[in-house]
Amino acid sequence: MKNILLRFLNILTVPVLLITLSCSTNQNKNSEFGLVIHGGAGNIIKGSLTPEQEKEYETKLQEALETGYKILIAGGSSIDAVEKVINILEDSPLFNAGKGAVFTANGINELDASIMDGRTLNAGAAARLTHVKNPISLVRKIMDISEHVMLVGEGAEIFAEQNEIKLVDSSYFFTEKRWNDLQKIQIEKKAINKDQANFNSYNPDYKFGTVGCTALDKNGNLAAGTSTGGMTNKKFGRVGDSPIIGAGTYANNNSCAVSATGHGEFFIRGTIAHDISALIEYKGMSLNDAADEVINKKLSSMGGTGGIIAIDKKGNIAMPFNTAGMFRAFVLDDGKFVVKIYKE
């Protein structure tokens, strides 16, 4: 009887093992090219979105993926894919970037973005934009034709105007949802008499929505980009990690491409994006282990919340986050589109 049971178990072992391998290598097999995107991490628990809202997010993430996939499968560059994918997300009111940017304490929208080319280590970044429709296209232009990396405020918009980057009236960024978020958070703040003195005073229920994309193209070049409206009710010209090369965005053909989303202050202090790259390049870690180490250990132990998406030079991907959910999606050279929202 025991022997029969053992033989039965042996027969079972092969397919079970295959299934297990298939699951664990799903996000870690080598791929000739690939694309990973995020639309923000936060307290997105099951039930907090209606089925209709879920569908809206999934459809837009899928559309963004398809745009990038078409570029990459046709032999286009990772940097082009990153820009065009983020354009889709910026133009949607669903995400806290471009059209859907949150409001500052003064009731305006201030947008930040950055982009990096892993082949050349060239980079572009901009912060405190109030009229640039697609910040990721501005930072691409800064990277491509300027001698500078980072431009801030009105100066950045003068550069944009001189270089045919689309400017819009600030009313373009008004959305009722984000306006209501501002009113709500300002009432909450008054109620708890919250001051500026403590990192931990940060409201963990705040929903982020920064967008980002990392890509590997058929020529083995990596690129990363991030675009955001920052933090609802931000004051004092606050700038987060999204426009900071090494914090919110980093790409290096020697290691990986990373885009972050979350409580930006912690991502700056941890130089999160470059730290993942350094663990791979200098410590020989896999992308998965490096991303896990930085997000689930280092960031969490600092009290920071958020996540990253990343792809390495072999087409391995990682999407760790320490919040309840993160809008995320990826496609590799098998052409299989995967879109996810909640923790699994």
Next chain:
Amino acid sequence: MKNILLRFLNILTVPVLLITLSCSTNQNKNSEFGLVIHGGAGNIIKGSLTPEQEKEYETKLQEALETGYKILIAGGSSIDAVEKVINILEDSPLFNAGKGAVFTANGINELDASIMDGRTLNAGAAARLTHVKNPISLVRKIMDISEHVMLVGEGAEIFAEQNEIKLVDSSYFFTEKRWNDLQKIQIEKKAINKDQANFNSYNPDYKFGTVGCTALDKNGNLAAGTSTGGMTNKKFGRVGDSPIIGAGTYANNNSCAVSATGHGEFFIRGTIAHDISALIEYKGMSLNDAADEVINKKLSSMGGTGGIIAIDKKGNIAMPFNTAGMFRAFVLDDGKFVVKIYKE
């Protein structure tokens, strides 16, 4: 005869070796505490400064060192030493920070700074300040009492005003020398019809003067800070590496504290300060080897110019630069003050 010569050489060997060891360990012996400062790297060749100018720089660097040394030997914190030392350099018109800040293309002064505490990884940063007398004291305040890391522009100055950081009229930053530098560079630019399209178009004769300080205190805590007026004739709200945590400034008790000076765009693209830290922490390099690798190999191969100062948790220091000179100085627990300008 040959034997006598050999015996003579043998006798010589011992003191020669001792002298050599003494030289090479001068900057690399362990020290209970220590302080390293810079006042900018650039094309500072012997003969470009008069003996009187040399003396002026040396005296001011010595004064700054003494200020920090007094704090550290009395058991004060590295973060206090960094702030107070940089205050001295900011208040001097000799350096491109605070009082001696360079002019933008629009003829104003825009100051940037950042500070980081290696014990907590807390950090503060600010950019595009036009009225803050001591930017390093503002970023210290941002780090200490704000929930944010980086504040930019007028918002940062409103925060400064609300928190008793000294504001001055913008005329405070006028110095004839810097004004003349602006006129000169604008004429040169016109002459060569320089556009914005090429990193290499950057004038290698440009003299930087960013200031920075890194310190180790008796409790084993590291700190770093950097303050600058940026680049003469900068346009479009350009921000360099000085206010970028991980690029111009980084401190981590697990590795080292770094402050950078040079052509900021390359320091951002290379995430220079964090890269040195990562080579120590993840690759087990010595501070000297890591700093040399990043400045003399990586930065140089990108075409970037400048240097860094650094101190590690054991009191080893490094001051590499790939320009003709760098205003630099250090003191360790032996109380010996060393001030240098030119390459040796």
